[in-house]
Amino acid sequence: MERRKFVKQVGLGGLLSSLGLDIVYSANLPKGYIPLALQDTDPFELFAKDQEMTILNRKPWNMEAKAHLLDDKITPNKYMFIRNNGLIPQIASASDWQLKIDGESVKTSKTYTLKELKTKFQTVSYQLTLECGGNGRSEFDPPAKGNQWTVGAVSCAEWTGVRLKDVLNDCGIKDDAVYIGYHAADIHLSHDPTKEPISRGMPLRKALQEETILAFQMNGEDIPLAHGYPLRLVAGGWPASVSGKWINRLSIRNIEHDGAKMKGSSYRVPCSPVAPGEKVKEEDMCIIESMPVKSLITYPKTGAIFSMEKKLDVRGHAWAGELSVRMVEYSIDFGSTWKPCKLEKAVNRLAWQHFQTQIEFPKKGYYEVWARATDSNDKKQPMLLPGWNPKGYLNNACHRIAVKVS
Numbered sequence: 204m205e206r207r208k209f210v211k212q213v214g215l216g217g218l219l220s221s222l223g224l225d226i227v228y229s230a231n232l233p234k235g236y237i238p239l240a241l242q243d244t245d246p247f248e249l250f251a252k253d254q255e256m257t258i259l260n261r262k263p264w265n266m267e268a269k270a271h272l273l274d275d276k277i278t279p280n281k282y283m284f285i286r287n288n289g290l291i292p293q294i295a296s297a298s299d300w301q302l303k304i305d306g307e308s309v310k311t312s313k314t315y316t317l318k319e320l321k322t323k324f325q326t327v328s329y330q331l332t333l334e335c336g337g338n339g340r341s342e343f344d345p346p347a348k349g350n351q352w353t354v355g356a357v358s359c360a361e362w363t364g365v366r367l368k369d370v371l372n373d374c375g376i377k378d379d380a381v382y383i384g385y386h387a388a389d390i391h392l393s394h395d396p397t398k399e400p401i402s403r404g405m406p407l408r409k410a411l412q413e414e415t416i417l418a419f420q421m422n423g424e425d426i427p428l429a430h431g432y433p434l435r436l437v438a439g440g441w442p443a444s445v446s447g448k449w450i451n452r453l454s455i456r457n458i459e460h461d462g463a464k465m466k467g468s469s470y471r472v473p474c475s476p477v478a479p480g481e482k483v484k485e486e487d488m489c490i491i492e493s494m495p496v497k498s499l500i501t502y503p504k505t506g507a508i509f510s511m512e513k514k515l516d517v518r519g520h521a522w523a524g525e526l527s528v529r530m531v532e533y534s535i536d537f538g539s540t541w542k543p544c545k546l547e548k549a550v551n552r553l554a555w556q557h558f559q560t561q562i563e564f565p566k567k568g569y570y571e572v573w574a575r576a577t578d579s580n581d582k583k584q585p586m587l588l589p590g591w592n593p594k595g596y597l598n599n600a601c602h603r604i605a606v607k608v609s
């Protein structure tokens with residue numbers, strides 16, 4: 204049963220049946236061994252993603268959405284970006300999955316099974332915006348190394364799980380605790396078992412928020428394997444690298460967590476602005492916390508052709524890290540004038556908000572529709588690329604689409 208469940212998780216089921224044959228001795232397959240016939244798999248099928256998703260890297264797997272694919276209010280799996288730093292673990296069975304809580308600042312170190320987590324603590328659901336810190340990196344000049352994300356490394360799914368704070372409090376948090384570090388089951392690209400692909404975390408104040416959860420479901424089902432099955436941290440509004448997938452250990456630290464990709468320039472930006480291309484000393488780099496205000500036009504698809512007779516429906520989402528979005532405006536004259544869109548309130552804190560408007564164009568021709576969100580602290584998205592930084596993080600420039608009116 205568990206095996207069949209695993210097959211379902213990775214989507215191997217469909218692939219096996221596409222082989223049209225039984226793997227006769229499949230029970231003998233060594234753990235982590237992928238049959239030759241399945242190595243050249245179609246990633247869209249493997250991860251149950253839409254064919255229009257863009258593959259940025261295959262080793263590790265990284266995939267993003269196009270703006271118009273993100274039109275749903277709640278992002279379904281097929282349009283959710285995948286960002287991996289290492290290799291996806293093979294998880295044959297979640298029934299023996301364990302989560303260990305340890306660290307210098309835990310009062311009593313404990314280990315929970317998944318079932319214990321599910322039964323011992325209150326279950327909660329939130330829609331949470333997860334945006335990769337590097338979303339928008341492709342526009343930086345001089346260019347920044349790394350996945351060349353355009354606009355599609357963002358999602359807002361409904362996550363169900365238990366509050367991290369309930370679990371931490373069950374173990375007891377010592378007074379000197381400052382940070383939570385995560386450890387996960389994914390495999391370093393080098394296959395060196397002593398190395399972790401990523402081991403980040405968050406300050407205690409973020410860990411103790413109501414909406415910071417240890418999730419076991421996404422959109423009402425088991426989390427898809429690529430997104431952290433069977434257990435993942437979800438901390439909306441912060442760079443999604445904080446939301447560790449395949450979590451099997453959490454450490455309550457009395458120092459800022461020092462795991463893989465916590466130091467150097469990883470997920471850090473210069474503490475004060477620098478000139479494009481400037482070298483920045485390590486001690487002058489600060490960890491990214493709340494993400495900046497941003498918006499995305501998800502309808503129509505860029506390049507759409509419309510007739511003059513009708514008003515053009517435009518819609519999308521806006522989000523602002525820990526803050527809420529106060530206003531979304533649009534411009535059809537390259538930002539010289541702006542008009543307000545209708546903006547919905549978030550269903551819960553840290554969920555993206557939906558905007559919509561109807562636009563009348565003065566005459567036939569080519570236009571760009573730009574959207575600009577303003578957060579609850581009155582900060583607006585910049586029209587052009589904001590502060591350059593060595594790793595190309597935090598590009599929250601206005602999104603724009605091309606429209607032809609005929």
Ligand SMILES: Nc1nc2c(c(=O)[nH]1)N[C@H]1C(S)=C(S)[C@@H](COP(=O)(O)O)O[C@H]1N2
Pocket residue numbers: 283284285286287288289333334335336358387388389400401429430431442443444445446447448449
């Ligand atoms: N264990 C583990 N957790 C991880 C990662 C990873 O590589 N390994 N990538 C992080 C990064 S950088 C991002 S942007 C998000 C992506 O989440 P998603 O693939 O579910 O969209 O997962 C985060 N959690």
Ligand SMILES: [Mo]
Pocket residue numbers: 286334335336337442443444
């Ligand atoms: Mo990321």
